[in-house]
Amino acid sequence: MFDVGVFLNGILEILKVVPSTLLLAVIILLLAIMLGSIIHLIVQHKVPVLSQLIVVLQSFLRGTPNVVLLYFMFAALPELLTIITGSLGIPFDANKINPVFIVIFTFSITLSVFQSEIIRGAILSVDKGQIEAAHALGYSFWQTFTKVIFPQALIEAFPDFMNSLLLVIKGLSLAYLFTVMDILGQAKLLGGYTQRYLEAFAAAALIYWLLCIVLTKFANKVEFKMREGFH
Amino acid sequence: MLSIRDLRLSFKENEILKGINIDVNKGDVVTLIGPSGTGKTTLLRCINYLEKPTTGSITLGDLNLNYEKITKKEILTLRRKTAMVFQQYNLFKNKTVIENVMEPQMIVQKKSKIEAYENSVEQLDKVGLIDKLESYPSQLSGGQQQRVSIARALALKPEVVLFDEPTSALDPELVGEVLKVIEAVAKSGMTIVLVTHEMSFAQKISTKIVFMDKGNIVEEGPPKAIFEDSTNPRTKEFLNHFYMNKLHVV
Numbered sequence: 173m174f175d176v177g178v179f180l181n182g183i184l185e186i187l188k189v190v191p192s193t194l195l196l197a198v199i200i201l202l203l204a205i206m207l208g209s210i211i212h213l214i215v216q217h218k219v220p221v222l223s224q225l226i227v228v229l230q231s232f233l234r235g236t237p238n239v240v241l242l243y244f245m246f247a248a249l250p251e252l253l254t255i256i257t258g259s260l261g262i263p264f265d266a267n268k269i270n271p272v273f274i275v276i277f278t279f280s281i282t283l284s285v286f287q288s289e290i291i292r293g294a295i296l297s298v299d300k301g302q303i304e305a306a307h308a309l310g311y312s313f314w315q316t317f318t319k320v321i322f323p324q325a326l327i328e329a330f331p332d333f334m335n336s337l338l339l340v341i342k343g344l345s346l347a348y349l350f351t352v353m354d355i356l357g358q359a360k361l362l363g364g365y366t367q368r369y370l371e372a373f374a375a376a377a378l379i380y381w382l383l384c385i386v387l388t389k390f391a392n393k394v395e396f397k398m399r400e401g402f403h
Numbered sequence: 404m405l406s407i408r409d410l411r412l413s414f415k416e417n418e419i420l421k422g423i424n425i426d427v428n429k430g431d432v433v434t435l436i437g438p439s440g441t442g443k444t445t446l447l448r449c450i451n452y453l454e455k456p457t458t459g460s461i462t463l464g465d466l467n468l469n470y471e472k473i474t475k476k477e478i479l480t481l482r483r484k485t486a487m488v489f490q491q492y493n494l495f496k497n498k499t500v501i502e503n504v505m506e507p508q509m510i511v512q513k514k515s516k517i518e519a520y521e522n523s524v525e526q527l528d529k530v531g532l533i534d535k536l537e538s539y540p541s542q543l544s545g546g547q548q549q550r551v552s553i554a555r556a557l558a559l560k561p562e563v564v565l566f567d568e569p570t571s572a573l574d575p576e577l578v579g580e581v582l583k584v585i586e587a588v589a590k591s592g593m594t595i596v597l598v599t600h601e602m603s604f605a606q607k608i609s610t611k612i613v614f615m616d617k618g619n620i621v622e623e624g625p626p627k628a629i630f631e632d633s634t635n636p637r638t639k640e641f642l643n644h645f646y647m648n649k650l651h652v653v
Binding site: 299301302304305306307308309310311312315319320323324327 | 451453479482483485486487489491493494495496497506507510511552555556559565
């Protein structure tokens with residue numbers, strides 16, 4: 173039957189990896205937002221070749237399961253890096269790549285195309301009249317962006333960014349396939365160790381759920397704070 | 404002080420402004436009137452290059468620009484000598500009243516925070532909003548928002564203020580408070596170019612009326628010459644329509 177003691181102990185054990193999982197997710201999200209901004213600029217300014225490439229990439233990433241991409245990257249990246257470092261004459265051992273880097277790389281790329289859409293929508297949501305007012309007041313292009321567009325777009329984009337963070341946290345459960353220890357990985361380990369898989373996975377599921385609730389509450393609070401007064 | 408020569412603006416095949424010449428002297432209040440879709444607002448927006456004229460030139464103080472060869476730096480200089488009040492107020496909605504007025508002074512004119520604050524308070528006092536410094540635009544009525552936007556424009560001490568139908572988006576009962584502020588600005592000696600449908604107000608405060616129709620200036624002159632003594636059939640027709648409509652409404 174269900175062993176409450178094992179379950180509670182499992183929760184405590186799994187909580188230990190929550191900070192590192194969160195950190196990993198935040199790093200991925202920030203990288204994805206940076207990449208997404210660059211993608212947005214490329215698409216917005218219709219940079220030849222690159223913008224077409226991004227359309228293809230977008231469609232490819234939309235149409236491929238994450239787990240397949242991860243397997244693909246784990247096979248492709250070491251090969252690719254060996255070739256690149258080889259031609260540059262840098263010593264490199266493909267077996268020593270930390271799988272965390274491949275996970276970060278794959279997830280940030282996948283996520284970045286979606287972030288670019290979020291950024292685009294957020295920027296478009298800024299009232300055109302205010303941008304015109306800034307121009308009429310003599311703001312330069314850059315001043316208009318940093319003082320008028322960015323602060324308002326950030327507020328619009330924030331809930332979507334937080335949503336993406338939750339997706340990454342849940343998506344990272346795939347990373348245990350590649351020996352990166354996250355919540356699911358820890359649960360699997362624990363299950364094997366105690367031979368109580370039911371309790372271990374129940375604990376993992378509960379922690380995912382609680383994490384999601386806490387982060388959503390936190391996001392709502394921050395958003396409310398940002399909009400305070402003017403909405 | 405402000406003069407525009409042979410300003411033309413086409414949108415695809417459509418010529419919207421067909422060679423406009425205007426002169427505004429220091430302290431003048433020039434009001435553009437005419438039927439809707441005639442290019443009054445477009446002309447006003449050409450003055451600070453929010454609309455891009457096809458050809459023409461503008462002189463503003465010591466600045467002399469050819470619209471065809473205008474550079475980014477010249478656009479900025481032109482905009483920094485002018486200020487605009489929009490129909491929809493266009494306040495920065497994530498900033499308080501005082502921030503709305505202070506920020507442009509700090510960003511564009513690099514004034515210190517204290518200097519900008521003192522100047523902003525003075526301007527907001529003039530438009531009667533000294534008790535709303537910490538309010539956000541969404542907490543204000545349209546009339547109050549428009550008065551903030553006037554304070555924001557005046558705080559920059561521009562050489563000319565452009566008013567683009569400043570009362571058209573307001574509830575009728577809020578129009579008066581904004582017109583009163585504009586009148587005070589006019590009386591302070593500020594040079595003004597105004598687009599409005601408030602005919603009696605235009606007649607009262609303007610030094611010059613410019614009547615436009617279909618992208619051309621039909622007639623211009625002192626208010627009395629246009630509103631009372633005009634012999635131009637198009638002007639008379641427009642004004643008659645205007646007053647008749649007004650009677651119907653009342």
